[in-house]
Amino acid sequence: MRVACIVALGLPLAGCVAVQDAADQIAREQARGYVNGEVERRFPGVNAQPITDCVIDNASAQEIVAIAGGVALGRTEAATETVSTVLSRPETIRCAAEGSLRAGLF
Template structure:
């Protein structure tokens, strides 16, 4: 009986993990669309995708959710400032610099 309960608990946790993974992926996709918009508006002519990836990777889960909410409510000046603040973090700056060198063939 205990083994059955343990197996059931593990299966339930696995389902929760899968649900969390889907929610995380959806939030990241929504946040990426917002960050792409902000980058394209602030830096026209740049390829926004690699910069967006760096910003998303440097953001916390809470920040990703906040940014993702702008995909529904609209991008506000606060959203733009949040994206810029994240982009200025050392890990984001390093990632952006590395991606820029890669784009230039370095």
């Protein structure tokens, strides 16, 4: 009986996790589009994809939401500031340099 109750309680949680994962993916994709445009604007002529990936990978969940939400609400200045914050982190810089070297950009 206990197992049945635990399993029954777990099913709604699994649904919540799936919804949360989907929402996270949507926010990440929206943020990715904005970050890619910012990277292209800041570094003309450079393949923005590896740098964009580093920004997304080094951004916290709150920062992803801030970027995506800022874009959705037309608050691009706040989104741009968040991108700048993540871009300036040593981990992001290191990741971008390594990604650019692998891609043959330098």
